Each structure stands twice: as C-alpha cells, then as structure tokens.
Amino acid sequence: MRSEQEEPEAGAVEPPEQLALIRETVRTANVPRAKPRTWRGAALAKELPVARIVVNKGVLHLDQFFDYAVPEELDEAAQPGVRVRVRFGAGAHQVRGGRREGGRLIDGFLVERRAESDYAGPLAALADVVSPEPVLSPELLGLARAVADRYAGSLADVLQLAVPPRSTRAERRPSPEPLPPPPAPEAGSWSRYEQGEAFLAALAQGASPRAVWNALPGPHWADELARTITATLASGRGALVVVPDGRAAARVDAALTAALGEGRHALLTAEAGPERRYAQWLAVRRGAVRAVVGTRAAMFAPVKDLGLVAIWDDGDGSHSEQHAPLPHAREVLLLRAAHEGCGFLLGATGCTVEAAQLVQTGWARPLLAPRQEVRAAAPLVRTVGDNELARDEAARAARLPTLAWQAVREGLKTGPVLVQVPRRGYVPRLACELCRTPARCRHCSGPLEAPGGQDLLRCGWCGRGAPDWHCLTCGAPRLRAQVVGARRTAEELGRAFPAVPVRTSGRDHILDTVPARPALVVSTPGAEPVAEGAGYAAALLLDGWAMLGRPDLRAGEEALRRWIDAAALVRGQDDGGMVVVVAEPTLRPVQALVRWDPVGHAQRELAERAELGFPPVSRMASVTGRAEAVAAFLTAAELPGDAEVLGPVPLPPRPPGAPRRTGDPPPGEEWERALLRVPPGSGAALAAALKAAQAGRLARGGDDPVRVRVDPPDIG
Structure with a gap:
C-alpha cells in the first residue's frame, strides 16, 4: 500500500x-x-x-x-x-x-x-x-x-x-518509410509566454519538461501545439496530442501539415472510418509515423520513443471515456508520462482545478503569458446583472438587454457576432411571467414545454397536455421562456436585424467556420464555429445564471470554461472586440471572466475543495444500484480504514424519453447512490477494495447490477 x-x-x-x-x-x-x-x-x-x-x-x-x-x-x-x-x-x-x-x-x-x-x-x-x-x-x-x-x-x-478493431486490408497495406527528424522550429508565438521558448528548446534537446499551459485567446493555440510536436520530433522522439473533438483535431492537423508537410503525423479520429483509422494506428505502431493527433481513443496510441504527451482543454467532457472502466484522457496521459518518462503538456484557454493542483504540487510548471500580453489579446468584457435586467425595458420585452443590442449593432459594422445560448431548440423551459416560478405538470411535476413554438403546452416527462395552466404561486395564467433556446434566439435576432443573415450551430448541425462578413451566429456552448479572418467582432453570453445554477460541484468552473472558450474567438480589445455576459457581476466566475483570470479562479476553487475534502484533493468513487444491492456491496467491501461513506441517497428518476447516460438507472427502477471518499494516499487502496468486492460479487453470481465508478464527473 x-x-x-x-x-x-x-x-x-x-x-x-x-x-x-x-x-x-x-x-x-x-x-x-x-x-x-x-x-x-x-x-x-x-x-x-x-x-x-x-x-x-x-x-x-x-x-x-x-x-x-x-x-x-x-x-x-x-x-x-x-x-x-x-x-x-x-x-x-x-x-x-x-x-x-x-x-x-x-x-x-x-x-x-x-x-x-x-x-x-x-x-x-x-x-x-x-x-x-x-x-x-x-x-x-x-x-x-x-x-x-x-x-x-x-x-x-x-x-x-x-x-482498435482489426482490418485485414489495413494490415496488408505496407506502412510508409520513416522520415528523418525535422529541424527544430522557431519559437513563433510561443515567445509571448514567459517560459515558452525555454519549453520548446527543452523538447528539442531531448528533455522531458512538464507544464500546464494557460493559452492566450485567439487562433494561435493550434500552431503552438504543432510547434511543440515539431520540437519533440527534432529530438528523434515521438509525440502524442489528444484534443476533445474532430473540429479541434482538424485545426491541429492543418497546423502540423503546414509545419511538417504530408506523411509525418497520423490523425486518429472517428471520422476517418475503421479501416483508415486502423491503417494510421498501424503506421504509428510500426514506427513509420511518430506524431499522433487524435480524440479520446488516441490516448493509448503506441507511439515509438515517446517524448511528449499533450492534452488540449482537459475540462471538456469529451475527454471522459463512456465505456468501462470510464478513464479520463488526462489521467491516462499522466500515467504515460510517469510510466515512460516523457514530457507532459496540459493546455487550455481556461484552467481546471486538476491543472491547478498539478502546478501547486510542483509536478508541473506553469506556462503563462505576462499580463500585458493577456490584456492585448483578450476582448473587453462587460456584464449585465439582475438589477440592470429588471430596469431594462428591452430585456423585459425581448430578453436581450440594451447593452447587448448595442454590442450587436456595433459589432455587425465590422464582422460577425457570436451569441452563446445555454440551450438548444426552441423554448426548453417555461416559467410564470410574473414570479418566474418554473411551470410544472400537475400530474408528475415534470417541466412544461411548448415544442416547435406551438401554443399547446405539454409535459416533458409524461406527455400530458396543460391547456388551462396557471401559476400555483401567484395565479398568473401567462408564461415566459425561462431559458430561450438557440432557434428561438435566432428568430428574435432575425426580426430585430432583418437585413443580417442568422446562422445557428448546435448538436444537430455544428458549423466549423463562418465567413468574416457581418452575420449573427447563434450557438450552444461547445459548438461555436471559428470566424475566419480576425475573429468575431463581438459576443453575447446569454442566460449565465442557467449554467451557474446547476447543482454540480463544477458548475462555476464549467461556466467559466464555456465563456472563455467562446470569448477567445473574439478579437482583442485593441481591435475593438467586446463580450457581454448576462450574469450577476459579483459572482466569482463572472469576475474571473472580466479579469481574464481562469488560473486564479481555479486556485481559489482548489483551496475551497481542500477545506471541504472534495476532489481532486480527495479521491472519490460512486456505487449505484438497487438499495439492497448497494447495501450488500458496501458491507462486503473491505474499504480502507480512512474511507468515508456518504449516503446512500435515492437517484432522481430518469424522465421518459431522456437519453440514457452511463450510470443512469433503467427506466422505472429506483436506484440509490453511495459516494466513497478517501484522503490523499488512499486512492489506490480504495480502487483495489472496490475491484475486489465487485469481482467477488460477480463470482458468486450476483444478479442485481451494481455500478462502480472511480472519479465520477458529477457528484452534485
């Protein structure tokens, strides 16, 4: 132990x-x-x-x-x-x-x-x-x-x-001959960072530095990642970069192709198809290619003489594997860095609590830009709080405050304007027009919806209609959109600016890029397209309270990450870029956005979690299942002496028709969840105890499912 x-x-x-x-x-x-x-x-x-x-x-x-x-x-x-x-x-x-x-x-x-x-x-x-x-x-x-x-x-x-699964044709196809190492790259935009040039030089000389990189806003991050890969290849070693989605992989792929030419790296994404992906994987395993860029599954890519592992935007949920045993790409790459003695780079425009802890413990060094560089690259951020909204006639009538309208008008004079909406669709949630009490079904208490903009109300859980709805709190019969979705926002903006094209980007249809011409781009978080040229002229971040009010330990961190990722696509304030966020300005994530200080926010979050014993300072695991099965499992498990059992508590039922996530109970079943917490130093013992208990239960032929997850992403 x-x-x-x-x-x-x-x-x-x-x-x-x-x-x-x-x-x-x-x-x-x-x-x-x-x-x-x-x-x-x-x-x-x-x-x-x-x-x-x-x-x-x-x-x-x-x-x-x-x-x-x-x-x-x-x-x-x-x-x-x-x-x-x-x-x-x-x-x-x-x-x-x-x-x-x-x-x-x-x-x-x-x-x-x-x-x-x-x-x-x-x-x-x-x-x-x-x-x-x-x-x-x-x-x-x-x-x-x-x-x-x-x-x-x-x-x-x-x-x-x-x-990956085998492809016979891919195995029969010969891999290309390995190419000689490229020359060490110039520092380029890495010179904007205090230790950027030294980091590149260390990689090129065969060293294995470990760093947490807070990237400046703007389009340069893909080129900067490509330079770290080139520097590693120049030392005769291999490099691996894991990004959250195919759009990010395409940007790094283009930057690497521009820096190295064709045939020097492999792109491992699901879009390539099984045969092509396996052929690329084989080229890496055979040593013909020593640089890999890919999404989550690429974290295991068998790169020869590995000199650097890197991950971009580790807070993105796409980095968390959805198949057993549900590993996170960041943790796998940390294990690789320790196991193979290679360099490590964690980069993002934001900063997770886990990244802050790597720096605090001294395991990695920070890669930061001076404040004058941050101020030059970041847009101007303005806030609109609840007090301003209450006094704003435009906000009461159309939900968009006056400051937002002004930012849109000014931005459209020089380029596209981004509008981030925390929901997709038309009107996902409705509330009383007077007191804003959420509108719920009288039969099952599910949320009422008006799908497709129709006047007919129905419950989102049981599907029953509610033609004569009135508020149980104040008696008012009228509803308003509590969080207006992307399509509804696009309609409102289209009526307000009839001569301007309106584009939408969301889960059903994600845009990669938009032209530099004036346009309104309405997007859900994470689906924001890149504006060609200098970037967006302005951005509106609407309904900030909806993201901050989630009952989740990471609500503030996630909201700030989403805001900063969107705001990083906007021009710097020296070029007139402006961001308007509709959220209470006194809240910590909002202040961190205004100051463009994600690192300070993560450090304060880490200090609070250390006081409360929350991850990542402690290690946690969840055990879910029927009440009897969970109780029997916890009784049989030989947990470490310092383990603390929280719960069990009932899990909320999954609404009919809602997508099933990993760990959700089957429809109609009542499950409970227990959280297990151990202090630093006992994480391996906890995992071993849970594995032994689960193995023993399965060997005895236990029928009731019990799901164990180490480091659950949601403990709210």
Missing part, C-alpha cells in the same frame, strides 16, 4: 515503486502454474511451449492471465503481442480421449511465451493465431494494467479501448 507521500493525487501519477509493481504484475500473473501437459499425440512447440493469454472477456473475477499450450504448427506465428483465439469457459482445459471438450472460442492477446506453467492440469491448446501483427507491446500492456487498477476495472476492458 502506498504512503501518503507516494501518491500525488492530482493525476494519480505512479511513483517509481508503483511502476516497478506494475511491471512485475505484467511479468507474473495471479494464476496457478504447472508443467505443461497436453493430450495424447499432440505436437507442441519445441521451445517455449506455453503461451500466456489475456482473453477479451472484461469480467473482473477473470481479470488474470491464462496459460495455453502452443501447437507446433502455430509456433512461428504465436509471438508476444499477436491476436489469438482460444477455447474458454466450462471444460476448456479438460481433455478426454485426445479430444478437447467444452468452452467456446473467444479472442485474446498473447502476452508472452514461457518454458513451463504451474497449472496443475492439462493445458488446452491455442486454437488459432488471428493475425501475425504484434499489436500489444509490453509498454501498452503495462499502461493498460495501470489504468485498469486505477479505475477498478479489468485489463480486457482497457485493451478494448487501447487496441
């Missing part, structure tokens, strides 16, 4: 002692071994006749290696790292009369060849070698084992995320 000093909780970075334990785990699995025996008349490989296999069966109580005999005809193809097929299940290792009985064929990976096994019975033989391509390297296996242990998951589940 680790001591308190041995586990830096900021990124669960493994100390040397733990890395040695991980490597030892890879070499020696927790399985019984014996001298290999096989059925009568079978010809086995003359050397190293035992193959150690990890099967693609993500069940915790089977999270171990299994020994199989290597037939002579598969001796040459059965090399460590290849995909194989084996008999697995009841009777798979039983041999009667020279014939195998029981078990079914499943896929797996060959981990190593051995001279003997301590398994007491006869060994079943490998059924087949699926492909001679060694896709599982010892480094990737060690990383997968570390990720599985950190997130209380199985090795097989992590390997499903780490190794």
